[in-house]
Amino acid sequence: MLTTEPCILVIFGASGDLASRKLVPAMYEMHVAGQLHASTVILGVSRTQKTDDAWRDELKAWVSQQVKNFDAAKYAEFAKRLFYFPGDAVKSECYPPLEKRLAELAAEKGTRGNLLFFLSVAENLYEPIVQQIDDAGLVVEGKRWCSIDPNTKSWQRIIVEKPFGRDAASAASLNRALGRAFEEESIYRIDHYLGKELVQSMLVLRFANSIFEPVWNWQYIDHVQISAAETVSVGQRTAFYDQTGAIRDMIQSHLFQVLAFVAMEPPSLYTPENVRAEKIKIIDSISVPTADEVASHCALGQFASDGKEAAYHELAGVAPGSTTETYAAIKVHFDNWRWAGTPFYIRTGKKLAQKRTEVVVQFKPPAANLFRKVPGFGGEAPNRLVIEIAPKERFNLRFEVKVPGFGLRGANVDMQLDYADQFKTEPVEAYGPLIVDAMRGDQTLFKHRVEVEGAWNAVMPFLDERSAAARAGIHANYACGSWGPASADELLARDGRAWRNEP
Numbered sequence: 001m002l003t004t005e006p007c008i009l010v011i012f013g014a015s016g017d018l019a020s021r022k023l024v025p026a027m028y029e030m031h032v033a034g035q036l037h038a039s040t041v042i043l044g045v046s047r048t049q050k051t052d053d054a055w056r057d058e059l060k061a062w063v064s065q066q067v068k069n070f071d072a073a074k075y076a077e078f079a080k081r082l083f084y085f086p087g088d089a090v091k092s093e094c095y096p097p098l099e100k101r102l103a104e105l106a107a108e109k110g111t112r113g114n115l116l117f118f119l120s121v122a123e124n125l126y127e128p129i130v131q132q133i134d135d136a137g138l139v140v141e142g143k144r145w146c147s148i149d150p151n152t153k154s155w156q157r158i159i160v161e162k163p164f165g166r167d168a169a170s171a172a173s174l175n176r177a178l179g180r181a182f183e184e185e186s187i188y189r190i191d192h193y194l195g196k197e198l199v200q201s202m203l204v205l206r207f208a209n210s211i212f213e214p215v216w217n218w219q220y221i222d223h224v225q226i227s228a229a230e231t232v233s234v235g236q237r238t239a240f241y242d243q244t245g246a247i248r249d250m251i252q253s254h255l256f257q258v259l260a261f262v263a264m265e266p267p268s269l270y271t272p273e274n275v276r277a278e279k280i281k282i283i284d285s286i287s288v289p290t291a292d293e294v295a296s297h298c299a300l301g302q303f304a305s306d307g308k309e310a311a312y313h314e315l316a317g318v319a320p321g322s323t324t325e326t327y328a329a330i331k332v333h334f335d336n337w338r339w340a341g342t343p344f345y346i347r348t349g350k351k352l353a354q355k356r357t358e359v360v361v362q363f364k365p366p367a368a369n370l371f372r373k374v375p376g377f378g379g380e381a382p383n384r385l386v387i388e389i390a391p392k393e394r395f396n397l398r399f400e401v402k403v404p405g406f407g408l409r410g411a412n413v414d415m416q417l418d419y420a421d422q423f424k425t426e427p428v429e430a431y432g433p434l435i436v437d438a439m440r441g442d443q444t445l446f447k448h449r450v451e452v453e454g455a456w457n458a459v460m461p462f463l464d465e466r467s468a469a470a471r472a473g474i475h476a477n478y479a480c481g482s483w484g485p486a487s488a489d490e491l492l493a494r495d496g497r498a499w500r501n502e503p
Ligand code: BG6
Pocket: 228, 230, 249, 357, 390
């Protein structure tokens, strides 16, 4: 059984949006859930000058806004874990006083020199900060750290947020930079989608039951849809987003994690090594489209003006004529035995009709239709399993039943399991359980170096010059509040299929 060890969680980029909106609220939830060691503290590092108390007050507003059931008394307890250090983490002069502060906290709280760094900064700062951490001698890998507790071995780990590179080459370069300072066992490449309850539940559904896995293959599954539709726009992040686009922002990262859990082979045992090895294998078996295939394997779009906000390509901060996609749908095939001929369609976009993150597993029709000559039988939609990840957490299994009464008529019905009803729980912020896993040294739900580079290789044709044809006519090619460009419907229609858009 893994236990949470005391540590200092050092958040670089403590004044940023991610830290305020997600990380600290997630840590509050973990504190309330009793998941943090009593001695664990959080040290926020950022350039802005402020005191511990000022940071605590600032965060109170964020936490109360972000979490359900905020409790001021519990926050006051939690706030005792929060400390702030003003400094520019890319500069070497930041480190002697930072090390001093870490040593003081470690001695005072008894955190044994265990440090968990979280890079919550712009991507271009990852490598310089890792270099500085290393140069400052903060990473000692199992040996004593500073002058604290010379007899106790400590650990230093690092959590790296996405984007993890822009392509395979830059991801490899970042991996090398991290690898110079940390062992692979100490590097936690985080993807908050793996912290989502229903994403984790996928492996339990598949591998802790006997009824799903026998049919979880090309023989029984017609196709799979993975959707992450958002109603929001790109917010204040236009400059970042314009360099990134939906494929990098969502598909290569989050949705490939979901894809891996839906498609991977069963590991022999649920251990970090085994799960990560299977994820590497499945991502590696994605069939990368040729230059000729790219345009017919994807649909890209940009939202039009909604009358209030400008169209994406006219937003301030977006490069003139930008062809960055705010919507992307891609078709993925695997070169492996299990999924031969079964396509996986993945789509995501901003300013769409609904906030909806889900996996649709569409089964093939029964081998023979015994009711084909029954007049007015109806029904006949094939079985379908919908795993709703957000905003609701639900499983829906559709199957055919007889309509009660005289005569023989079929109807499609849904059997539903709603997590909130069943378990009487509210979803927690996905970062929380993942950060706690990192505190425990459990890498199961973090990405391996090889997997990240493999995921980049698989999406590159959709991003580089091979995608030019798919980007022609991208400007304002879908209406706000719609389900995306017409080309996305055509992508499936060409294969005789349709997206699940019904509520
Ligand atoms: C982030 C992306 O990683 O995930 C955002 O950068 C996106 O653009 C967000 O909105 C979606 O996360 P969630 O948990 O709301 O589905």
